[in-house]
Amino acid sequence: MAFAPNSVLEIGIYLEAVKSPFKVSDELLMRVLIFILFFAKFISAADFKPQITVIFNGKSKVLSIAELKSNFGQFEIEVKRNPAHESVGSQDKKRKYRGAKLAEILERVMPEGAKVSEYTAIFKCFDDNYRSKIDLRELDGNTAxxxxxxxxxxxxxxxxxxxxxxxxxTMSGKKISPGPFYVVWENARGTYPGGWPFQLVEIEIIKSDQVSKSQDALRKAR
Known part of the structure; x- marks a missing residue:
């Protein structure tokens, strides 16, 4: 059976086990360990394909960037003001982003006749302890x-x-990437980060009058 370590500790234990009979030096072992870790990181990054999950009424639809492009085209939006950049004094600088319109994504996952204005979107980020909620009435007269x-x-x-x-x-004093998925608005609305959720992995659409009844949404949404 091939050796398939699941952690740095397992790699270290394995290398220590083979060290004695072959009289391998500590320096060589360290070099091998560094090489393995570097190679594993490279493979992991190469295999990473961003996806976002959209949930409505318990049903999930997973979309990759390629699927967003093929299903919705590539929409370019010019943002006149992004509050995420207030700390560096350039929030009023025009910025261009490419992606899919939130309204068009909702049309695909929601049943015909459903009124978007009656729903709220819960945005889940990489950090599972943070979620943002946006009343979808905000889409009236604005583009997200x-x-x-x-x-x-x-x-x-x-x-x-x-x-x-x-x-x-900037988030909590640190410079970070907002990708792989980031909600941006044509006309500034809301506050940052609540109204401009970043590093998205999931969007759940919930009836607005049900949000307050969802303990999870109440506990995590901001």
Missing amino acids: VIAYEQDITGIENNQISNDKKWELI
């Missing part, structure tokens, strides 16, 4: 996009994410 990349033309290199898709935003 689930962005999967930003036009980074003219942005300084030290303000660009490692994947070259985003301008970094």
Whole structure:
């Protein structure tokens, strides 16, 4: 059976086990361990394909970036003001993002005749302890996009994410990437981060009059 370590500890135990009979030096073992960790990280990054899950009435639809593009096209939106950049004094700078319109995604997952204005979207982020909720009446007269990349033309290199898709935003005093999915608005609304949820992994659509009855939504939504 092939050796398939599940953690750094398992790798270390394995290397220590083979060390004695072959008289392998500690330095060589360390180099092997570093190589294994580097290779594993490279493979993990290469295999990562961002997806977002949309849930309505208990049914889930998982969408990759490629599926968003093929199903909804690539919509480019110019944001006149992004409150996520207030801390650096450039919130009023125009920024362009590419993605899919939230309203069009909702049309696909909600039944015909359903009134979007009667629902609330709960946005779940990478950090499972943080969720944001947005009353979908906010879409009336405004455009929200689930962005999967930003036009980074003219942005300084030290303000660009490692994947070259985003301008970094500030959260809790740290510079982070808002990707892989980020809610942006054509006309500024709400506050940051509540109205501009980032690093999205899931959107759950709930009847607005049911949100207060959902203990999970009450506990986690901001």
